[in-house]
Amino acid sequence: MKIKKKNKIKLYYEMLRIREIEKTIAEKYNEWEMRCPVHLSIGQEAVAVGVCQNLKKNDEIVTAHRCHAHYLAKGGSLKSMISELYGKETGCAKGLGGSMHLIDLRAGVSAAVPIVGSTIPIGTGIAWANKIKKSGKIVAIFFGDGATEEGVFFESLDFAALHRLPVLFVCENNEYSVYSHISKRQSKKRNITSISESLGVKSLKLNGNSIEEVFLKSKDIINKMRKDSKPYLIELKTFRAVEHCGPNNDDNLNYRTKNYLNYWEQKCPISNYEKFLKRNKLLSNYQLLKIKENIKKQISSAFDFAKKSKFPKKKLLKKYIYA
Amino acid sequence: MLKKNRKISVAESIREGLIMSMKKDKNVILIGLGVDDPKGIFGTTKKIDKIFLKKKRVFDFPTAENTMTGIAIGSALSGVRPVIVHQRVEFSLLSLEQIINQAAKWYFMSGGKKSVPLVIRLIIGRGWGQGPQHSQSLETLFAHIPGLKVVCISNPKNAKGILISSIEDKNPVIIFEHRWLHEVKDFVPKKYYKTKLGKAEIIKKGKHITLISSSYMTMECLRCAEILKKYSIQVEIVDLQSLRPLDIKTIMKSVRKTKKTLVVDNGGMMYGISSEIISKIHENLNPREKSKFLIKRIGLSDNPIPSTRSLAKYCYPTYDDLVDKVNKMLKTKLKIKNKLLTKNIATDQPNLNFTGPF
Numbered sequence: 001m002k003i004k005k006k007n008k009i010k011l012y013y014e015m016l017r018i019r020e021i022e023k024t025i026a027e028k029y030n031e032w033e034m035r036c037p038v039h040l041s042i043g044q045e046a047v048a049v050g051v052c053q054n055l056k057k058n059d060e061i062v063t064a065h066r067c068h069a070h071y072l073a074k075g076g077s078l079k080s081m082i083s084e085l086y087g088k089e090t091g092c093a094k095g096l097g098g099s100m101h102l103i104d105l106r107a108g109v110s111a112a113v114p115i116v117g118s119t120i121p122i123g124t125g126i127a128w129a130n131k132i133k134k135s136g137k138i139v140a141i142f143f144g145d146g147a148t149e150e151g152v153f154f155e156s157l158d159f160a161a162l163h164r165l166p167v168l169f170v171c172e173n174n175e176y177s178v179y180s181h182i183s184k185r186q187s188k189k190r191n192i193t194s195i196s197e198s199l200g201v202k203s204l205k206l207n208g209n210s211i212e213e214v215f216l217k218s219k220d221i222i223n224k225m226r227k228d229s230k231p232y233l234i235e236l237k238t239f240r241a242v243e244h245c246g247p248n249n250d251d252n253l254n255y256r257t258k259n260y261l262n263y264w265e266q267k268c269p270i271s272n273y274e275k276f277l278k279r280n281k282l283l284s285n286y287q288l289l290k291i292k293e294n295i296k297k298q299i300s301s302a303f304d305f306a307k308k309s310k311f312p313k314k315k316l317l318k319k320y321i322y323a
Numbered sequence: 324m325l326k327k328n329r330k331i332s333v334a335e336s337i338r339e340g341l342i343m344s345m346k347k348d349k350n351v352i353l354i355g356l357g358v359d360d361p362k363g364i365f366g367t368t369k370k371i372d373k374i375f376l377k378k379k380r381v382f383d384f385p386t387a388e389n390t391m392t393g394i395a396i397g398s399a400l401s402g403v404r405p406v407i408v409h410q411r412v413e414f415s416l417l418s419l420e421q422i423i424n425q426a427a428k429w430y431f432m433s434g435g436k437k438s439v440p441l442v443i444r445l446i447i448g449r450g451w452g453q454g455p456q457h458s459q460s461l462e463t464l465f466a467h468i469p470g471l472k473v474v475c476i477s478n479p480k481n482a483k484g485i486l487i488s489s490i491e492d493k494n495p496v497i498i499f500e501h502r503w504l505h506e507v508k509d510f511v512p513k514k515y516y517k518t519k520l521g522k523a524e525i526i527k528k529g530k531h532i533t534l535i536s537s538s539y540m541t542m543e544c545l546r547c548a549e550i551l552k553k554y555s556i557q558v559e560i561v562d563l564q565s566l567r568p569l570d571i572k573t574i575m576k577s578v579r580k581t582k583k584t585l586v587v588d589n590g591g592m593m594y595g596i597s598s599e600i601i602s603k604i605h606e607n608l609n610p611r612e613k614s615k616f617l618i619k620r621i622g623l624s625d626n627p628i629p630s631t632r633s634l635a636k637y638c639y640p641t642y643d644d645l646v647d648k649v650n651k652m653l654k655t656k657l658k659i660k661n662k663l664l665t666k667n668i669a670t671d672q673p674n675l676n677f678t679g680p681f
Contacts, residue, residue, distance in 0.1 A: 062397075094434035101432045110400065111433075115424050121390040122425065125397020132352075132403060155390030162385075320431045321469050323438030323493035 001216055005282055011053060011211050012277060013291055015045040015270050018069045020295050021078065021302075025068075025085065026247035028303065034085040036098035041069030043209075043241030046269035047172050048073035050214025051140055051234075054222045060110045062123035063142040065100045066172075066240075067112035070142050076104035082302045088309035095312050096320065110139075116177075117143060117150030120169070124156040127167035131229065138225055140168040146177035148192050149185060154199065160231035161200030168218070168225065169201065169233040172208060174240040179255045196233040208236030209269040239264035328510040334366040336479040336511045337444075337500070340486035341406065342371060343515045345380060348404060351490055354382045354395060355408035355444075364408050365446070365505050388417035392443070396426050399441045404490060406442040412499070413456050415445050419464075426495040427470035441495045442486075447538065447589075448502050449639070450671040454630035460538070460590030460623065465497045466566040466599075472496040472520055473566040475589070477541040479509040481564060484518025492520060501539035501589075503673035523570035525577060529557030532649055533577040535600060536587040537563040544587055546642035551649060554657050558649070566596060574600065575607050582615055583652055587645060588622025597622055621648055636670035 003011070022040045029038065041048065048069035052061065055074065063070040071081060077092065084091030085099050093101050100114035110126060113119050123141035130137045147153055148171060160167050171192055175182045193203035204221070207213050214236060221232045241264075243250035251261060277283035331339070345351045353368060359381045363369030372381035384391050388409070395405040409415045415422070422443070430438040448457040466473040472494055476482045482500075489496040526541070527548055534544040541562045548558035561577050563570070578584050584604065588597035597620040604618055624638045643659075650657050 092434065093432060093436070096434050097432040103433050103436060105436055113425065113432075115420060118393065118420060118425060121393025121421065122397040122400070124390070125394035125399075126401050127397070128394055129398040129401030129403045132398070133401070135401075151387070152390045152393060155385060155387035156394070158385055158387070159390065159394060320433075320435040322472070323430050323435075323440075 001219070003212060003215065007053075008277060008282055009287070011049055011215060012270070012273050012283065014049040014053065014073055015211060015273070016291065017295050017298070018045045018048065018072050019270055020292075021072065021299055022068060024299050024303065026242070029247035033307070035087065036085060037245050038085065038099045038247065039066040039068075039245050040242050040247070041066055043239045043264070043268070044172055044174060045069050046211040046214050047170065047208045047236045047238055048142070050211050051168070051170055051218045053215055054219045055108070055138060055140060058108055059138045059140070060108045060126055061140045061142065062111045062119040062126065063102075063109075064112060064116065064119060064144065064147065065114035066144070067100065067102050067142075071102040071104065071109050071112065074104075074109050075107035076102060076109045077107070078298060078302045079305045080104060083306040083309050086306040086309070087311060088306055089312040089316070090305070090309040094316060096316070117147035117152045119143070120147060120150070120156045121152050124160050124165060124167055127160065127165040127231075128163060131163065131165055136226070138166050138168065138222060140170055142170045142172060144177070145171060145173040145175065145182055145192070146185070147171070148195070154195070157196060157199040157201045157231070157233070164229055165231050166225050166229045167231045168222065169196070169231065171233065171235040172238055173235055174238050176240060176244070176256075178244045179253075192235045193233065201231045201233050203233040203235065206234050206236045208238030209267045209272075211269050211273050239267060328512050330508045331479055331511050332506050332508045333476060333479045333482045333500070334505040336482040337367040337476075337486055338369065338371065339511070340483035341368065342374060344487055344490040345371070345375060347515065348490070350402055351404040351406065352380050352382065352398075353406050353408070354384050354391065356384055356386055357410065358408055359383050364410060365502070367505070368408065388414050389421055392418035392421035393425065395441055396421060396429070396439050399439045400429075400437050404440055406444065406490060408444045410446055411448050411457050412445040412459055412461050415443065416461075422465070422471070422495070422497075423468050427468045429470075430494070431470060438493045439495050440493045442489045442498060443495070444498045444500060446500050446502055449539070450503065450632075450635070450673070452630040452632065452635075452671065453628065455627040458628040460499075462499055462537070462566055462590055463595050466596065470494070471567060473499070474520055474564060475499045475538040475566060476501070476504065477538055477562050477564065478504070479507060479511045481518045481524070483511055484516055485520070485564065487515060488517040488520050491517065496520065499538055503539050504542065506673060507542065518564065521565045521568040521570060523561050523563045523565065523573040525559060525573065526562045527558060527560040529559035530581060531557050532583040532585060532653060533559045533561060533581045534585050534587055534645070535561045535563065535574060535577075536589065537566065537596065538589040540587045540589040540640075543640065543642045543645060547645035547649065550642065550646055550659065554655070554659070556649070556653065556655065563596075569599070569603065571603050571607065574604065578604055578616070578618075583617045584619070585645070585648055585652060586618070586620040587640065588620060590623055591625055592620060592622035593625055595622060617652055619648065619652060621645065632671040
């Protein structure tokens, strides 16, 4: 399968847009106006974009604490997201949720929650309802390697396989749960895709930093899912470029080795793809400039909007207890 | 009117409510471990799967309570109306994460974009050696959480009404059923009707003392009232029905009327339902009038419930204990013999001699 030039540029644009948004959040975080924890997606953009570019608008995603990239890649409103981070009434959850509860129903971003693994059954349930109601929609569930240690991971895969649910389990393996390396949490013999296969869910390991690989392989799988209504799992190795939570790089703490960092720094999905596109004359410097200008504009207008927006009124506290 | 009613048990009433709800709304589904097994959750779901054959509506489920709840939440977000059943309260403890973090807060944390219309039926066990993990009344765990509705069935009539209202509700509702109520019979209307959630009911009017209770303990209150009636003591009984929201209005109305109140807790008293009710009563009384009121409570003893009947009998207050307590509160000095313990009636089985109507 080949990717059209137009689509290649789109993949690049989407990744760059997320990166620039995340960088701006990091920059402005020290102004102390975004007063909620942020789990930046810098370094992991290819997974979000590669998968979401294959989803239709009414397909749904659910995600976890590190949700910015998924939300943006699926088409979630930038203004609503930034406003949510600022705790404003114009936020996607009116300031009640914060950065770990991004939601945009119109874009098919159904949920994000920070309790590790908790959206796995919820996403499975959405897929179950889709199957019961014959809606034809696909659900993609994004979670990390840590979430595969939770009981709900096993239980949800079992249920998805048993009921043949059209759900794509997307495991972003960045090897770290906060500061805990996977080797401290999982046996060397443990294999996420083998676990998945043994539970009856077909799986594939992918290079999470290769946008074309993620895009093409997930396209293939999602096309299959639309026909056979079966669950699939993809495990994508990737790299969290900044600290677990917050705007900074914390590698001065030496919890990741120099070798590890050197290896992954060569693997930046965006700069590598940019080089590739330029080398193949698919992206000119002028085009790149235009793209960057466009992104900059969107970002500054979203931040202006968020800053100008009002904080919610006190009565909101009691408004959404019961529907 | 009577023609349209017939005496059925709480279990049959629940079953009837489920069937009616499922017929009325095709999105209602029933899930839980054993919902379609031959015994059908103490008869409450028996053969419902056979009624809805055209499209599968009754789902047995893996023994994975947290995931099962998460899946129900997800399906509820997409237009399904799931009803989960756990055969004992304790199994729901495996799903507290999904109930407390997710279902209860979903409407709030989504900024009002989506609520979770989910019903979870929890059955409180008692007797026949149930032991520490099959007999807990943990209403208070759930009633602590904003966003949940917590209700208690106490008789055949409100069983059906509460069930129907809970299924129609847009929020997560936890229904507590007591195993000792399942076989209790009374008149239940045949029609589809609702019992308003968030509303307590004065099920017996009286002027001397108010008993406030819920779930099975309401049955003990009724027995206590029957005995005291013979001694011309008129007991008023407030059956809470809903623990969250709590109907403090109805409670205060009765408290103010009789000025003597005994709160009968269906569970342990430490940080319990009775603690909350008594606090609320105190907050609502004017400091100057407080001395005119007498407010006491009684509940389960503060220990895990043992299996052996020789000790379990000391853990639950019976109507005899209520009679004693009322006797003391009213200073009536009636000599009523402790029938239950002296006559060697089985303490580990429900007493079905008392048949109502309630």
